Amino acid sequence: MSEEFLSHCRHIVGEPFVLVAAADMAPFLDDWRGRYTGKALAVLRPADTEQVAQLVKACAHWRIPLVPQGGRTGLVLGSVPDESGTAVVLSLSRMNRVRSIDAVNRTMTVDAGCILQHVQDAAALHDCLYPLSLASEGSCTVGGNLSTNAGGTAVLRYGNARELCLGLEVVTPQGEVWNGLRGLRKDNTGYDLRDLFIGAEGTLGVITAAVLKLHPLPKASATALVALATPRDALDLLTLAQDRCGACLTAFELMSDVCLDLVATHFPDLPKPFSRPHGQYVLLELSSCESGEHASGMLEQAVAVALDRGVARDAVVAMSAAQSRGLWDLREHISMAQAKAGKNIKHDISLPISRIARFIAATDAKLRDAFPGVVLVTFGHLGDGNLHYNVAPPAGVAHDEFLRNQEAVNRIVHDQVDSFGGSISAEHGIGALKRDELNRYKSPVELGMMRAIKAALDPLGIMNPGKVL
Amino acid sequence: MSEEFLSHCRHIVGEPFVLVAAADMAPFLDDWRGRYTGKALAVLRPADTEQVAQLVKACAHWRIPLVPQGGRTGLVLGSVPDESGTAVVLSLSRMNRVRSIDAVNRTMTVDAGCILQHVQDAAALHDCLYPLSLASEGSCTVGGNLSTNAGGTAVLRYGNARELCLGLEVVTPQGEVWNGLRGLRKDNTGYDLRDLFIGAEGTLGVITAAVLKLHPLPKASATALVALATPRDALDLLTLAQDRCGACLTAFELMSDVCLDLVATHFPDLPKPFSRPHGQYVLLELSSCESGEHASGMLEQAVAVALDRGVARDAVVAMSAAQSRGLWDLREHISMAQAKAGKNIKHDISLPISRIARFIAATDAKLRDAFPGVVLVTFGHLGDGNLHYNVAPPAGVAHDEFLRNQEAVNRIVHDQVDSFGGSISAEHGIGALKRDELNRYKSPVELGMMRAIKAALDPLGIMNPGKVL
Numbered sequence: 001m002s003e004e005f006l007s008h009c010r011h012i013v014g015e016p017f018v019l020v021a022a023a024d025m026a027p028f029l030d031d032w033r034g035r036y037t038g039k040a041l042a043v044l045r046p047a048d049t050e051q052v053a054q055l056v057k058a059c060a061h062w063r064i065p066l067v068p069q070g071g072r073t074g075l076v077l078g079s080v081p082d083e084s085g086t087a088v089v090l091s092l093s094r095m096n097r098v099r100s101i102d103a104v105n106r107t108m109t110v111d112a113g114c115i116l117q118h119v120q121d122a123a124a125l126h127d128c129l130y131p132l133s134l135a136s137e138g139s140c141t142v143g144g145n146l147s148t149n150a151g152g153t154a155v156l157r158y159g160n161a162r163e164l165c166l167g168l169e170v171v172t173p174q175g176e177v178w179n180g181l182r183g184l185r186k187d188n189t190g191y192d193l194r195d196l197f198i199g200a201e202g203t204l205g206v207i208t209a210a211v212l213k214l215h216p217l218p219k220a221s222a223t224a225l226v227a228l229a230t231p232r233d234a235l236d237l238l239t240l241a242q243d244r245c246g247a248c249l250t251a252f253e254l255m256s257d258v259c260l261d262l263v264a265t266h267f268p269d270l271p272k273p274f275s276r277p278h279g280q281y282v283l284l285e286l287s288s289c290e291s292g293e294h295a296s297g298m299l300e301q302a303v304a305v306a307l308d309r310g311v312a313r314d315a316v317v318a319m320s321a322a323q324s325r326g327l328w329d330l331r332e333h334i335s336m337a338q339a340k341a342g343k344n345i346k347h348d349i350s351l352p353i354s355r356i357a358r359f360i361a362a363t364d365a366k367l368r369d370a371f372p373g374v375v376l377v378t379f380g381h382l383g384d385g386n387l388h389y390n391v392a393p394p395a396g397v398a399h400d401e402f403l404r405n406q407e408a409v410n411r412i413v414h415d416q417v418d419s420f421g422g423s424i425s426a427e428h429g430i431g432a433l434k435r436d437e438l439n440r441y442k443s444p445v446e447l448g449m450m451r452a453i454k455a456a457l458d459p460l461g462i463m464n465p466g467k468v469l
Numbered sequence: 470m471s472e473e474f475l476s477h478c479r480h481i482v483g484e485p486f487v488l489v490a491a492a493d494m495a496p497f498l499d500d501w502r503g504r505y506t507g508k509a510l511a512v513l514r515p516a517d518t519e520q521v522a523q524l525v526k527a528c529a530h531w532r533i534p535l536v537p538q539g540g541r542t543g544l545v546l547g548s549v550p551d552e553s554g555t556a557v558v559l560s561l562s563r564m565n566r567v568r569s570i571d572a573v574n575r576t577m578t579v580d581a582g583c584i585l586q587h588v589q590d591a592a593a594l595h596d597c598l599y600p601l602s603l604a605s606e607g608s609c610t611v612g613g614n615l616s617t618n619a620g621g622t623a624v625l626r627y628g629n630a631r632e633l634c635l636g637l638e639v640v641t642p643q644g645e646v647w648n649g650l651r652g653l654r655k656d657n658t659g660y661d662l663r664d665l666f667i668g669a670e671g672t673l674g675v676i677t678a679a680v681l682k683l684h685p686l687p688k689a690s691a692t693a694l695v696a697l698a699t700p701r702d703a704l705d706l707l708t709l710a711q712d713r714c715g716a717c718l719t720a721f722e723l724m725s726d727v728c729l730d731l732v733a734t735h736f737p738d739l740p741k742p743f744s745r746p747h748g749q750y751v752l753l754e755l756s757s758c759e760s761g762e763h764a765s766g767m768l769e770q771a772v773a774v775a776l777d778r779g780v781a782r783d784a785v786v787a788m789s790a791a792q793s794r795g796l797w798d799l800r801e802h803i804s805m806a807q808a809k810a811g812k813n814i815k816h817d818i819s820l821p822i823s824r825i826a827r828f829i830a831a832t833d834a835k836l837r838d839a840f841p842g843v844v845l846v847t848f849g850h851l852g853d854g855n856l857h858y859n860v861a862p863p864a865g866v867a868h869d870e871f872l873r874n875q876e877a878v879n880r881i882v883h884d885q886v887d888s889f890g891g892s893i894s895a896e897h898g899i900g901a902l903k904r905d906e907l908n909r910y911k912s913p914v915e916l917g918m919m920r921a922i923k924a925a926l927d928p929l930g931i932m933n934p935g936k937v938l
Contacts, residue, residue, distance in 0.1 A: 104823035178914045183821045185853040187892040191919045195664035246758030247716030289715030352652045354573035384654040423656040445647045450660045456925035
């Protein structure tokens, strides 16, 4: 049976694009973090939407589950198959064409397999900005960005991947092509299918193309690192910066002394902006559509007012692009410094912004109670309410030993998130990794509606089974 | 049977809130435009979400269709019952409480029956802006705004109602309460049910409350009316203004000589900004989070560059709030001037912005061909690609006589919209009025998915039947 299916697939995409040898399939089966490897019946590599449609029709006919895959940079096992070996991987990596750019409409129509960085570059050639920006932008694809509703560092100003998409092309679980590639800012003609497929992690259909929303390219930006005593002060600084700078505020990233110490230990060549510790730090970036003077003038004034009011304790304003890069390096090396320090227990959570300071205080206390000496490496996109709340072992405790507490640590952190009205997955999604957590924290009413929609659109259950639901 | 049902309803909400007398029901049955009156078994007026849930359970038990209703200001017969008299109207007007405001999180949680203007006012008391702004803001409600994904004059900067909502509370067609009142900027935990209910026009459930997204209140704004030769020039001005002013650009409204002449005829006291006709006009507004000088300086520079490059032919920059009000009055009196001039055939359409000039030229020509002497009253939110494309009779032709051509005119306009990749309903929705048009222009694949979702969530078909689908 499966030979018949594979032979039909070869007929559709051509012999070289149906991979079945273990060595050929291996690069498509590994989890990005290297902690898991799945098995597959085959890896299928279609060249265009029509081939995707025919492949999905074949999967429906033979009842073969399929796992859509983009750049495979997800962190929750959403784009790799399980260990049964019964599913096929549908890789969209060959579909990487920018179909068109419309600079007046500020839209760009691209294949789902386009790499994010190529999209950013193509937009810039037309003096436009595609603002989505992630650590994995050199490898991740538009289809994956949309299927997981990716976040990143520009959400505060421009929104998540969801807000940056105007239309989709999707192959349904029946193998039909839905052409929803509309480049419209306003369209109230029926149910919002676009947003249903965005963030569905490939469980409702295969996104094959998208119309992306572009923005004017800012003329200049200005960066500062502001030292504060507490997360509560950081919230005051956020309100102050938003009131004064409005949409010019493009980044607001929180990090603690623990984070900067880690970076200083593992990357001693990076700048050390302050001579003594202050507690917390905010990396603040403004962008201006007018000029560099406008951006830096506004930033200096905002920082001066924050110092004057006692919200900030000290501040460093970057005087050059290189200095700005240096400040961003501190922020962006936290994860790498953590990796060098050894394994820890990570949480990608979000909270109502106003509750973040209380959440950190209360959750830190609970963890210190349960695990005396535990090290809390907390940083993140404070302007979006998104924390990377990571828990490292006490000094002297082996990392692997500490990781045995993962379940207990998750329970404390996620119970706290739940009681503060937050989300257990802010930007990474659910995949296979957080499915049990989803079942624990979502209401039965919400899970019931999700299951009803899944059954209605994918009655055979062939689309990325075992993910999300 | 219906007596048993009504008696149960009285038990739930109390005798005074189950209206059955014709005179009591009348104010809930008229279409806003006064062109249609429906019939109902009763009008139900619940006090809170729990009562809504019990009423919907009763409707499901007795198989009584229900029509959720907010301020009843919709223009497509979405919130009034049909003429069968078998449905109940579920009015949310008693549920008008602002539940809470969180100025640091910039969110506000409100009952669905809150009037839009009250929400705007409550936000302003906390130095925040709820940007949604519509002609009917004194009557329309949050629930209606969200169920129809309302647009208005601030979409260019702040988005539609959809982009201004972070969470919902919904009573499902089974009478269960979904508490999705999350105030989070990032949350990737499962399917996007929020956006599915937004814009569903009450056919999938009853929105009973929402978490609305607030913005910092701008410090000042500046307004200009710019005269141009053609819609093509208006597109050039849009690109220029977006590049120079970025997110400070908060309105970009197009209108033609025909529009200003109509206003001058019927409202002779309003200002006449230009001594001679130019063809087209753009009302351009900037807002600044910094100062009035910043807003007006940026505006004056943008206008100067537009004049210098020959994009603009002339311009009036408002030097006071009163002058700004006068310019907005011109824009806002077009619909009223049209009403005084007599009936016309209206279209609420959107297009890719880059195609608008070609669309107007081609569609004007087709209509003039089919109906020599026809008068085209075209204006709208150009920055959103949204045109109010209205067709009035040739001089000397009676309005009622001309309206007999409605079907033929709609066919020309909507066929053109379809061939230019536009939408036949930009902000008003589908309701009962445009259902046939939806069936004509949506693809069978898209309609099929919509019907599958409707059947999955509302298998008894009791939620606002005959609307949208």
